[in-house]
Amino acid sequence: MSDSEIQRSIRRGVALLLIPLSSNGLPEFVAWTLPGVSSAFGAVAFVGAVLYLVVSVTRQVHAAADTPF
Numbered sequence: 001m002s003d004s005e006i007q008r009s010i011r012r013g014v015a016l017l018l019i020p021l022s023s024n025g026l027p028e029f030v031a032w033t034l035p036g037v038s039s040a041f042g043a044v045a046f047v048g049a050v051l052y053l054v055v056s057v058t059r060q061v062h063a064a065a066d067t068p069f
């Protein structure tokens with residue numbers, strides 16, 4: 001595996017871990033002094049992780065489609 005493939009795999013793994021954590025478990029793990037900040041951060045983390053996964057997989061599929069057999 002090249003370095004870029006390893007980095008992509010690590011980023012995808014982190015994104016996959018962020019999805020369940022940010023969707024329902026973030027307020028249990030993070031105590032914020034401002035009310036609502038943990039839920040807002042959870043929503044942003046969830047959307048960011050899903051968006052990253054969609055873009056990453058789309059780029060990989062596009063690159064695979066351009067590769068001759």
